[in-house]
Amino acid sequence: MTTTLDQPPVQTPGPEPRRVQSGLLDPKLLLTSLPGAVKKLDPRVMVRTPVMFVVEVGSVVSTVFAIVDPSVFSIVVAVWLWLTVVFANLAEAVAEGRGKAQAETLRRTKTETVARRVTGEEVPATALVPGDLVVVEAGQLIPGDGDVVEGVASVDESAITGESAPVIRESGGDRSAVTGGTRVLSDRIVVKITAKAGESFIDRMIALVEGASRQKTPNEIALNILLASLTIVFLLAVATLQPFAAFAGASQPLIVLVALVVCLIPTTIGALLSAIGIAGMDRLVQRNVLAMSGRAVEAAGDVTTLLLDKTGTITLGNREATEFLAVGGVSPAEITGAAQLSSLADETPEGRSIVALAGGHVEPPAGVVFVPFTAETRMSGVDLGDRQIRKGAASAVLKWIGGSPSAEVGSIVDTISASGGTPLVVAEKVGDGPARALGVIRLKDVVKSGMRERFDELRRMGIRTVMITGDNPLTAKAIADEAGVDDFLAEATPEDKMRLIRAEQEGGKLVAMTGDGTNDAPALAAADVGVAMNSGTSAAKEAGNMVDLDSDPTKLIEIVEIGKQLLITRGALTTFSIANDVAKYFAIIPAMFVTAYPSLDTLNIMRLHSPQSAIVSAVIFNALVIVALIPLALRGVRYTPSSASAMLRRNLLVYGLGGLIVPFVGIKLIDLVVQFVF
Numbered sequence: 001m002t003t004t005l006d007q008p009p010v011q012t013p014g015p016e017p018r019r020v021q022s023g024l025l026d027p028k029l030l031l032t033s034l035p036g037a038v039k040k041l042d043p044r045v046m047v048r049t050p051v052m053f054v055v056e057v058g059s060v061v062s063t064v065f066a067i068v069d070p071s072v073f074s075i076v077v078a079v080w081l082w083l084t085v086v087f088a089n090l091a092e093a094v095a096e097g098r099g100k101a102q103a104e105t106l107r108r109t110k111t112e113t114v115a116r117r118v119t120g121e122e123v124p125a126t127a128l129v130p131g132d133l134v135v136v137e138a139g140q141l142i143p144g145d146g147d148v149v150e151g152v153a154s155v156d157e158s159a160i161t162g163e164s165a166p167v168i169r170e171s172g173g174d175r176s177a178v179t180g181g182t183r184v185l186s187d188r189i190v191v192k193i194t195a196k197a198g199e200s201f202i203d204r205m206i207a208l209v210e211g212a213s214r215q216k217t218p219n220e221i222a223l224n225i226l227l228a229s230l231t232i233v234f235l236l237a238v239a240t241l242q243p244f245a246a247f248a249g250a251s252q253p254l255i256v257l258v259a260l261v262v263c264l265i266p267t268t269i270g271a272l273l274s275a276i277g278i279a280g281m282d283r284l285v286q287r288n289v290l291a292m293s294g295r296a297v298e299a300a301g302d303v304t305t306l307l308l309d310k311t312g313t314i315t316l317g318n319r320e321a322t323e324f325l326a327v328g329g330v331s332p333a334e335i336t337g338a339a340q341l342s343s344l345a346d347e348t349p350e351g352r353s354i355v356a357l358a359g360g361h362v363e364p365p366a367g368v369v370f371v372p373f374t375a376e377t378r379m380s381g382v383d384l385g386d387r388q389i390r391k392g393a394a395s396a397v398l399k400w401i402g403g404s405p406s407a408e409v410g411s412i413v414d415t416i417s418a419s420g421g422t423p424l425v426v427a428e429k430v431g432d433g434p435a436r437a438l439g440v441i442r443l444k445d446v447v448k449s450g451m452r453e454r455f456d457e458l459r460r461m462g463i464r465t466v467m468i469t470g471d472n473p474l475t476a477k478a479i480a481d482e483a484g485v486d487d488f489l490a491e492a493t494p495e496d497k498m499r500l501i502r503a504e505q506e507g508g509k510l511v512a513m514t515g516d517g518t519n520d521a522p523a524l525a526a527a528d529v530g531v532a533m534n535s536g537t538s539a540a541k542e543a544g545n546m547v548d549l550d551s552d553p554t555k556l557i558e559i560v561e562i563g564k565q566l567l568i569t570r571g572a573l574t575t576f577s578i579a580n581d582v583a584k585y586f587a588i589i590p591a592m593f594v595t596a597y598p599s600l601d602t603l604n605i606m607r608l609h610s611p612q613s614a615i616v617s618a619v620i621f622n623a624l625v626i627v628a629l630i631p632l633a634l635r636g637v638r639y640t641p642s643s644a645s646a647m648l649r650r651n652l653l654v655y656g657l658g659g660l661i662v663p664f665v666g667i668k669l670i671d672l673v674v675q676f677v678f
């Protein structure tokens, strides 16, 4: 096969890159989101946010009141209560709106393509079902999601990643998954379709960025329940206030009671909660990470252990054969021939590189039976009549031979391993005779650059990194040392990987895993945060709950930051919201009862103009604070690596104390304006 991978990529006029937007709120977005915010006034939508539903009911009650007993006061209160609900919906609509543009770009990728089956038959891409085999050649769009089962090609994935550099996709290894709608730039591949039309990766991406598939996380549900309980408590408190007020001869008009309830219940966080969650998912999309579940994003904020697969995750993953080393009097030609023969049908990158090093492809002899590589056996090879050849991990092949390795094999294997290379022992068995080692193949792999710094950063965030690999302990140690991970597990089978995760989780820890291979799939599924590399296999992408379009294992640092930021933002705004309401209490209660109890005037520390202006100011402040906090909810509170207690102290100070003070200033300022009306 000829590859043209070093040719400059064909420039396709694809959609523009997606990483365009800044974290700041575009005022235009507030306007364009307004219709959506009004639409959300539908009570069936509102009930999902109990706090804001109560405000909506209050708005209806006060509107009726304002119609029956019109006055400037009642009309102003009714209008501002409605605005409170609209502002809350606006926060959610704005958060959702940011994904809409992205969804549009993605939709343009979903052009009608024609698929060519291996049989030559041409069908519309929508007619493809999982299992179908299609041929895609240079210049053509890949008609559906699948795995490359034959060939190597460079693919332009800019439509989904926004990254213009082409990527290599090949059969056999851990870089086999292709996405429908991306373009093959060179060569010819056969793709086995894995996704039904309508359930493709791009379809899922669109649903995700539009927020269509968003479900409340357990944490959000718990917080909503807490907020609803607080709301009930305040409702009861205000309801029982009236008899006392009546007793004191200061019976309050209904609209004042409604205003009081709205000011006391946690409307700020109730209004922003959903926007905070959507914005978190959106921030991930901005960094080319697709999170399939909000729960995983939150879990990322509390992760304590990160497991990484070695080959293709910490290393570049194109493990290439660089040398054949014969042992025990075997001739160089003999080991080269055996290595080549055993790899003729080995579609893994390792297998192909062995054939290439041995001089290229030759026709296999008649009657040969190939034994494919599996992660469990860690061997591959051929059976040729009564002659068997195997190559694979030293421990596996030596077990197959039965017996301990010769000193010569042992020392070659150890030397290769100690340098971070992967030794593959080649052995042969003829008839019933004893098996013997023929030599060792040296596979070379390179640690990706910048790993050590990134792992240091994870350590500062309190996260332990563990590399898990199917490779031998010596190679594993060499690579682990070079990359700077905290720990490693070698000779791990897919089950071992999963067991390690379960063991870590048993202690109540949250575990993240990044991987790309089919052998990583069980572990990716078991992890709390399973990040599959986009370059990996379909099985891995299916099993994880996040996909990194950039296939960068250290992306987890950003994922963790975004998760932490989400949790901190939610906590900070909850603190602010509740502190805020306490302050409003002091604005309204004295105003309500000052005529009955003139001594209460000492509580009126803000020296507000009149009881009516005090209530109106509190209601207006309550609504405006929601709008003022939308940018913070969308952008998130800044996260800097520090201890959890230091962070808590800081947030209590800023958002707790701030929440107490800001309303006094805000309500006073509004009162200075409002006093001219009353």
Ligand SMILES: Nc1ncnc2c1ncn2[C@@H]1O[C@H](COP(=O)(O)OP(=O)(O)OP(=O)(O)O)[C@@H](O)[C@H]1O
Pocket: 309, 310, 311, 312, 346, 348, 350, 351, 373, 374, 375, 378, 379, 380, 391, 392, 393, 394, 422, 423, 424, 468, 469, 470, 471, 472, 517, 519
């Ligand atoms: N094509 C092959 N034929 C024979 N043996 C192989 C082949 N590819 C890999 N091996 C051996 O099997 C071992 C396990 O491979 P596997 O792909 O499961 O893990 P890995 O890629 O080394 O590690 P990781 O789990 O980090 O990706 C390798 O270390 C190597 O010794």
Ligand SMILES: [K+]
Pocket: 262, 263, 264, 265, 266, 267, 268, 581, 622
């Ligand atoms: K409130």
Ligand SMILES: [Mg+2]
Pocket: 174, 309, 311, 312, 517
């Ligand atoms: Mg692997």
